[in-house]
Amino acid sequence: xxxxxxxxELREPAGTKIVLLVADGLGGLPxxxxxxxxxxxxxxxxxxxxxxxxxxxxxxxxLPGITPGSGPGHLGLFGYDPxxxxxxxxxxxxxxxxFAVGPKDVAIRGNFCTLGPDGKITDRRAGRPTTERCxxxxxxxxxxxxxxxxxxxxPVKEHRFVLVFRxxxxxxxxxxxxxxAVGVPPxxxxxxxxxxxxTAAVANEFIAKAQAVLKADAPTNGLTLRGFATFPKIxxxxxxxxxxxxxIAVYPMYKGLARLVGMDILEGAQSLGEQxxxxxxxxxxxxFFFLHYKYTDSTGEDGNFxxxxxxxxxxxxxxxxxxxxxxxxxxxxxxxxTPSKMKSHSWHxxxxxxxxxxxxxxxxxxxxxxxxLRGGLGRFEAKHLMLLAMAHAGRFGKYGA
Numbered sequence: 001x002x003x004x005x006x007x008x009e010l011r012e013p014a015g016t017k018i019v020l021l022v023a024d025g026l027g028g029l030p031x032x033x034x035x036x037x038x039x040x041x042x043x044x045x046x047x048x049x050x051x052x053x054x055x056x057x058x059x060x061x062x063l064p065g066i067t068p069g070s071g072p073g074h075l076g077l078f079g080y081d082p083x084x085x086x087x088x089x090x091x092x093x094x095x096x097x098x099f100a101v102g103p104k105d106v107a108i109r110g111n112f113c114t115l116g117p118d119g120k121i122t123d124r125r126a127g128r129p130t131t132e133r134c135x136x137x138x139x140x141x142x143x144x145x146x147x148x149x150x151x152x153x154x155p156v157k158e159h160r161f162v163l164v165f166r167x168x169x170x171x172x173x174x175x176x177x178x179x180x181a182v183g184v185p186p187x188x189x190x191x192x193x194x195x196x197x198x199t200a201a202v203a204n205e206f207i208a209k210a211q212a213v214l215k216a217d218a219p220t221n222g223l224t225l226r227g228f229a230t231f232p233k234i235x236x237x238x239x240x241x242x243x244x245x246x247x248i249a250v251y252p253m254y255k256g257l258a259r260l261v262g263m264d265i266l267e268g269a270q271s272l273g274e275q276x277x278x279x280x281x282x283x284x285x286x287x288f289f290f291l292h293y294k295y296t297d298s299t300g301e302d303g304n305f306x307x308x309x310x311x312x313x314x315x316x317x318x319x320x321x322x323x324x325x326x327x328x329x330x331x332x333x334x335x336x337x338t339p340s341k342m343k344s345h346s347w348h349x350x351x352x353x354x355x356x357x358x359x360x361x362x363x364x365x366x367x368x369x370x371x372x373l374r375g376g377l378g379r380f381e382a383k384h385l386m387l388l389a390m391a392h393a394g395r396f397g398k399y400g401a
Contacts, residue, residue, distance in 0.1 A: 003081070003383070004240045006399070007390070011242045016328035016393040018243070019279075019289045022077065023315050024070070024254075025297030025338025027350045027369060031305055038296075038305060038340060039351060040368035042312040046319035047353070047367040050332060054355030056364050057377025059385060061336045067347045070297075071227075073335030074257045078237060078290075079386030087260065088172060088229020093162045095259045096252030097154055101231050106170045106199050108225045109253075110153075110161040111178060112137060115211070115222035119185045124178070125159040126220045134158060137220050144209045149202055156252050163225065165202050171195030171230070174203065178224035180344075186224050199228065236262030237288075241390065246282060248275045249292035258290055272314065276321045283325055291322075300338030308340050329356045329393045331385065332367075349379055356392035 001009075028037040061068040062082050071092055072082030090107035101107055112134070114123040129137075138155040145151065150166035173192040179185075189204050191197030203225055214221045237245050239262070247258030248266045255265045266282065269275040272293060279289050293315055299308040322330065333352040336345050351372040362376035373379075377388070390396050 003079070003387070004235060007079075007240055007387070010396045010399055011390065012395055012397050013242070014393060014395045016395060017283075017287055017289070018329040018389050018393050019291070019322060019325070019327040019331070020077065020389070021291050021293070021322065021330070021332045022074070023293045023296045023312070023332070023334050025300045025336060025345065026312075026334025027337025027339070027346070027348050028300065028308065029339035029341045029346075029348065031341055037369050038300070038308040039312055040370065042309045042316065044312065044316040044367055046316045047332065048365065050319060050323075050330070050355055051353045051364050051367045051371070051375075053361070054353055055359045055362050055377055056351065056353045056367065056372045056375035058349035058369070058372050058375070058379045059333055059352045059382045060349050060379060061382045065347050067345050068336045069345065070253060070335055071257065073382070074254065076382030077333065077335060077385055078257075078261055079240065079383060080234070080261070081383050085232065085234055087232055087234075089227025089253065090162070091227075091229040091231060092253050092256035092260065093156055093160065093227070094164060094256065096254065096256030097156060097162060098259075099152070099154060099162060099164065101164070102166065103231070104166050104168065104170065105230065106165045106172050106174075107229055108163040108165070108203070109227040110163045111224050111226070112159045112161070112220040113186070113222045113224055114219040121179070121182050121184060121186065121222065121224075123219060124180075124182060124224070126222075128158050129220055131155065131157050133220065134161060137214065137217060140213050140217070141210050143213060144206055146202055146205055151206065159220075163206070165199060167202075169195055170199045170202070171197075172199065172228050174200045174228035176224070176226035176228075177203070177207065178226045186222065189225065189228075196228075203228070232260075234260060238262055241288070241386065242395070243288040244286050245288040245290065246279075246286040247290045247292070248278050249290075250275070251292070251294050254292040254294070263290065272318045276318050279322075280325060296334070297338045300340050301343055303340050303343040305340040329354065329389050331389060333385070350382075352377060352385070354388060354392065358392045358394065
């Protein structure tokens with residue numbers, strides 16, 4: 001019996017509500033040995049009060065030492081084994097903008113980048129252009145054609161876009177062209193099987209034609225492709241947990257993750273305050289709320305320690321408004337760590353706090369990596385977080401006689 005079958009067997013109806021607040025890339029590292037992380041540096045009176053009222057620990061997104069992308073990081077938090085469900089980022093981005101992905105489609109996440117005269121990447125995100133600029137460049141890419149393939153190019157946000165190839169015999173097992181580094185050229189796409197090799201050839205032709213179109217558009221004069229994927233088979237969140245779920249996110253990819261598992265996407269909110277206000281408006285309509293906050297991750301990826309501290313403090317400021325709704329279970333965590341020191345995602349376990357009437361309190365008094373290390377939840381795999389949420393919400397019966 002797998003975990004989802006066990007959940008279906010044990011779950012019981014209840015009128016309880018669960019809120020999952022995800023501060024993307026929450027975990028960090030000290031800049032110098034013996035120093036404090038971004039979370040430990042931040043002034044967070046509300047998160048500190050939260051852990052004093054509940055229990056905390058450290059979440060391992062996939063396995064010890066494995067650095068997750070945002071997809072596996074969130075799927076684990078939703079209770080899906082990220083090793084079983086390997087979902088390409090392209091599908092998530094496409095679903096995030098509500099693109100209708102079909103059975104003949106391969107969806108890809110695109111990033112605009114800056115290429116130097118030697119063809120090497122000088123900025124992987126093209127200086128983070130405005131979304132309006134992204135729309136302009138996407139319109140130019142829509143002029144690219146490849147015989148026998150339908151091509152869809154859609155703007156997402158800032159440097160991000162969605163690319164979809166539609167045609168016969170296309171596979172999704174294709175390597176990324178993003179080398180995840182500057183000072184080197186983009187990589188060629190390579191397929192792992194005949195169908196995927198066909199897709200890779202299409203992708204390489206598209207890139208060559210696209211870069212010819214964009215050559216005079218520095219800093220958005222190049223592009224990389226990642227997360228090639230076809231539509232996966234995955235059980236819905238409500239089917240597994242019996243919870244009517246809503247997602248409130250600003251960035252499309254996280255809407256895509258929620259849409260992938262069948263959550264309702266509540267549109268319109270563009271700030272933390274608006275996200276919480278949206279949740280309040282529909283509080284009586286759902287059993288489960290997923291609220292995503294991006295900027296703890298993006299500041300970490302930029303290597304900006306002070307800015308990440310500031311973003312954590314902004315996140316802390318909305319905690320009282322969430323607690324005022326009196327959720328039966330409130331969880332604060334991240335999908336992975338993004339230390340400013342590394343300017344990237346990392347494998348480090350993620351601070352997690354859970355507050356519920358049924359929680360067994362520990363003696364932790366502030367929210368940080370070192371403190372959570374000795375918390376009552378211990379160190380646990382993220383895929384088990386929903387089990388804890390369901391149990392603390394009184395939604396599980398007893399296992400066995």
